[in-house]
Amino acid sequence: xxxxxxxxxxxxxxxxxxxxxxxxxxxxxxxxxxxxxxxxxxxxxxxxxxxxxxxxxxxxxxxxxxxxxxxxxxxxxxxxxxxxxxxxxxxxxxxxxxxxxxxxxxxxxxxxxxxxxxxxxxxxxxxxxxxxxxxxxxxxxxxxxxxxxxxxxxxxxxxxxxxxxxxxxxxxxxxxxxxxxxxxxxxxxxxxxxxxxxxxxxxxxxxxxxxxxxxxxxxxxxxxxxxxxxxxxxxxxxxxxxxxxxxxxxxxxxxxxxxxxxxxxxxxxxxxxxxxxxxxxxxxxxxxxxxx
Amino acid sequence: xxxxxxxxxxxxxxxxxxxxxxxxxxxxxxxxxxxxxxxxxxxxxxxxxxxxxxxxxxxxxxxxxxxxxxxxxxxxxxxxxxxxxxxxxxxxxxxxxxxxxxxxxxxxxxxxxxxxxxxxxxxxxxxxxxxxxxxxxxxxxxxxxxxxxxxxxxxxxxxxxxxxxxxxxxxxxxxxxxxxxxxxxxxxxxxxxxxxxxxxxxxxxxxxxxxxxxxxxxxxxxxxxxxxxxxxxxxxxxxxxxxxxxxxxxxxxxxxxxxxxxxxxxxxxxxxxxxxxxxxxxxxxxxxxxxxxxxxxxxxxxxxxxxxxxxxxx
Numbered sequence: 001x002x003x004x005x006x007x008x009x010x011x012x013x014x015x016x017x018x019x020x021x022x023x024x025x026x027x028x029x030x031x032x033x034x035x036x037x038x039x040x041x042x043x044x045x046x047x048x049x050x051x052x053x054x055x056x057x058x059x060x061x062x063x064x065x066x067x068x069x070x071x072x073x074x075x076x077x078x079x080x081x082x083x084x085x086x087x088x089x090x091x092x093x094x095x096x097x098x099x100x101x102x103x104x105x106x107x108x109x110x111x112x113x114x115x116x117x118x119x120x121x122x123x124x125x126x127x128x129x130x131x132x133x134x135x136x137x138x139x140x141x142x143x144x145x146x147x148x149x150x151x152x153x154x155x156x157x158x159x160x161x162x163x164x165x166x167x168x169x170x171x172x173x174x175x176x177x178x179x180x181x182x183x184x185x186x187x188x189x190x191x192x193x194x195x196x197x198x199x200x201x202x203x204x205x206x207x208x209x210x211x212x213x214x215x216x217x218x219x220x221x222x223x224x225x226x227x228x229x230x231x232x233x234x235x236x237x238x239x240x241x242x243x244x245x246x247x248x249x250x251x252x253x254x255x256x257x258x259x260x261x262x263x264x265x266x267x268x269x270x271x272x273x274x275x276x277x278x279x280x281x282x283x284x285x286x287x288x289x290x291x292x
Numbered sequence: 293x294x295x296x297x298x299x300x301x302x303x304x305x306x307x308x309x310x311x312x313x314x315x316x317x318x319x320x321x322x323x324x325x326x327x328x329x330x331x332x333x334x335x336x337x338x339x340x341x342x343x344x345x346x347x348x349x350x351x352x353x354x355x356x357x358x359x360x361x362x363x364x365x366x367x368x369x370x371x372x373x374x375x376x377x378x379x380x381x382x383x384x385x386x387x388x389x390x391x392x393x394x395x396x397x398x399x400x401x402x403x404x405x406x407x408x409x410x411x412x413x414x415x416x417x418x419x420x421x422x423x424x425x426x427x428x429x430x431x432x433x434x435x436x437x438x439x440x441x442x443x444x445x446x447x448x449x450x451x452x453x454x455x456x457x458x459x460x461x462x463x464x465x466x467x468x469x470x471x472x473x474x475x476x477x478x479x480x481x482x483x484x485x486x487x488x489x490x491x492x493x494x495x496x497x498x499x500x501x502x503x504x505x506x507x508x509x510x511x512x513x514x515x516x517x518x519x520x521x522x523x524x525x526x527x528x529x530x531x532x533x534x535x536x537x538x539x540x541x542x543x544x545x546x547x548x549x550x551x552x553x554x555x556x557x558x559x560x561x562x563x564x565x566x567x568x569x570x571x572x573x574x575x576x577x578x579x580x581x582x583x584x585x586x587x588x589x590x591x592x593x594x595x596x597x598x599x600x601x602x603x604x605x606x
Contacts, residue, residue, distance in 0.1 A: 182389035186448075189347050190403035190455070191376035200402070204393040 026276035029269050030218075036089035045069070045080060048087035048240050052078035057256045073258045075249060081262050087240040088263065092270065095152055096221045099159035100214045106160065107167025108210055112202055114168070115175025126172070129165045137162035137224070138231070145233040155234045159221055170213060171206050178205055208285040215278035219271030226267050242267050296491050297323040297346065297459060301355035304341050311564045315341040317515035318355065325458070328485065328492040330506035330523070332499060332538070336560055338515040339495045343461050346493065347381055348372070360458070377407050380452035384464035386444035390436040396422075396447055397432035403455050417454060424487075425450045425480060442473035446480065453484065463495045478505065499542050503527055508595075511535045514571045515563055521596030531591075531598035533576050570601065578602055 036043070046069075055078040059066045066073060072081040114125035141158045148154045178184055184201050192200075226243030228234030235241035242263040249259030304316040316338045323329040331339050344350040346357060348364065357364040359375060367375050380403075383389045390399055400418045409417070419429050425446040436444055445465065452460050465481065466474040482505060485492060496502050502509060503523065510520040511534065519532040530536045537556040556575045561567050567574050573583035582601045591603040 182383045182385060183391040185347075185349055186381060186383065186389055186451070187391075187402065188349060189376065189379075189381050190406055190451070191373050192402060192406045196406070200394070200398075201391055205391070 023273075023276045023280045026273040026280075029273035030277060033089045033093055033270050033273075036086045037093035038090075040086045040090050044083040044086040045071070046083040048079065048083040049238050050079060054078065057252070057259075059256070060258050060262075072262045073256070075245075075259050076252055076256070081245075081258065084240050084245055085242070085263060085266050088242040088245060088266070091152065091235055091239065091241045092222045092225060095155050095159065095225045096218050098156045099163065099221050099225075100217055102156070103160040103163040104167050104210055104214050107164040107169075108171050108203075108206065110164070111168040111171025112175050112198060112206070115172040116179055116198070116202065118179075122172070125168065129168050129172075132161070132165045135162075138227075141228055141231075141233050150234075150236050151239075152235065155225055155228055158228065159224060162224075163217065163221065166217070167210060167213060170209060174206050174209060175202055178202055208282075211285065212278050212282040215274055215281055217274075218278075219274035222267060222270050222274075226263075293324040293327075295322050296325040296360060297493070298358045299342075299346075299355065300358070302342070302345055302352060302357055303354035304338075304345050304350055305353040308564070314515050314563050314566060316345060317563075317566070319512075319515075319517055320355075321510055321517060321520060323459070323491060323493055324508075325491055326489055327507040328494055328505055330494045330496060330502040330509045331512060332496055332502055332509060333512035334497065334538075334560060336563075337512045338563070339497075339512055340463055342512070343381070343463050343493070343495055346459075346461060347379060348375070373407065377403075377455040378457050379459045379461065380455060380457040381461040381463065382445070382448050382452050382465045384468045386441055386448050386468065387436075389448045390444060390451075392436055394435075395432065396434055396436065399436070399447065400432070400451055400454055403451065407455065421450045421454045424453065424484065440473075441469050442477060445469060445477050449477075449480065449484070453488070453490075456488070457490070459491045459493060461493045461495070464497070465494070466501065467496070467498060481505075499527075499539065511538065514561060514566055516571060516599075518572065518600070519596075519598040521594075521598075525594070525596040529596075531593075531596065531603055532572075532600050533578050533602070534572050535598070537577075570599075 052074070055070065055074050056076055058070050058074040058078075060073040061068050061071045063073075070080050070082070072085070074080055075084070110125050110128075114122040137158070140162065144154060144158055148157070178201070184197060187197050187201055222242070225234055225241065226246065229241040229243030230247045232247065235244055237244065245263035246260055246267075249256070249263070252259050299319050299321050302316060302319045303314070306313040306315060319338075319342060321329075331342065333339050341350065345352055346364075348367075352365050359379065362371070362375070364375060394402075397418055400421060401414045404414050404417060405411075418432055422429055422431055427443065427446055427450070431439070431443075431447070436447065439447065449465075462481065466477050469477060478501070481492070484490060492505075494502065494506060506523045508521065509523050509526045510517050511526070511532065512518070513534050519526060519530065519535045526535065527539065530539055534556070541556075556577070558575045561571065561574060567584075569585050570576070570579075570583040570588050573579040576583065580601060586601075588599045588601045588604065590597045590599045
């Protein structure tokens, strides 16, 4: 019996396949996005920006008239869609990672402070959250798009501005209940300082939730970025983004469906994968469930 | 008898939307070094809030607390930290009192490190305290969820003892445990007290437990102490009607035993609007006019004190 309760090495736990086990497919999809983002220029079959009007609107390889040199076909300017999706992955992954790390950090710090200190600190931060949440993000994005130089930095800024509240609210609520847990009180009784209470008792107990929310939001942020770029508020040509590809392709939906379908599938796959991985993380990182 | 802890007119008030909640309102008591002092009373009478005052988790709203001659409320910085090392606590729920994300080793080392113990000493001390509470040394490498409730409470006790405190506040230390392991934990606590010369402030609602372990008993009602004295005195010769009712409510394993007299009806009053005069008068079977008007003062006979108008000399 004593043997059975000994924790297994975390690596084994992470790789173990079982019911509700590791979502290999979802993880592979996200890994593929990351590989494309890192190695894009070296693995893409063509230059994403190369225009070849003579090859415009070549259908995907498996359709009549398609060619193996353009596996997913070409767009209205003859640019290779697979290469553009690979190039777009870099933008999506970049924006999503920066935006999530920044909004997660800002949200977590403010949320912990609000939940732990309460009183005036809590009132100020909570009102800030309320105000931020009551502002719809698309008009906000339009405002900043008019004021700030467009580009990835602006997109990240807008996403952080509209996403930190999620983390702050979640963390605040959790810390509000953690604060009343006996182990936090007993840490104080033992003479543990406030910074240590934060990083040893509060942060690890909200970290899992943060990680789950971050993974789930990876997909949502990609969709948001695509939406901004679709509206022309985000990534500007000649930089490639999945949302921008949708915007470019929608005029040709009746003659060349693959222009809009291929980046759409990429967005959907990335979003779905991040949701599946998030679900799995939520189940796995809970130490109470882990023993089952 | 040397006094270790004394409270003079200690109060803890909370400002709420409904007014000022007087959770603890003018409590005076002394705890002698080496004794087990029990605080009993029904839910919501302020026992646990009183503990938070002693543990400096809530600020005093009035009065003073003195520990080993020092004014606890005035302690700042280094002195406050030293006080923290001398007064520790064990709480009721061993599932809430251990951080689920930390290994037992970290949980036990934390108080030591907070007080600047050299890292080299920590491992040895953790091992020693584990054996003190009857756990194997390899427990240090496990997480709390890998233990049963009784074992977790042993870990909680180990954490309270690792700083070698003088006073341990035991807030319902066994009431969340299975009946079958209560005796084990209780015996452990008593053995540790003898071995380490600890002083216990025991907060409990289980009168049988109190009768078993306490040296002196204080009975609390609605934020105030109504009776305090030697355990045998209080249990055998309760003076306050509330104490009498409390003791009368203990079920006796004898179906033919006569029912206790002086039963109390109704609910404990709200600490937002405590009754005038004696706080117990709306429920007291002996309530008189004086009880409604003036708060009773303490009447002392030997080492036994109670606050009731019935006891006042006429």
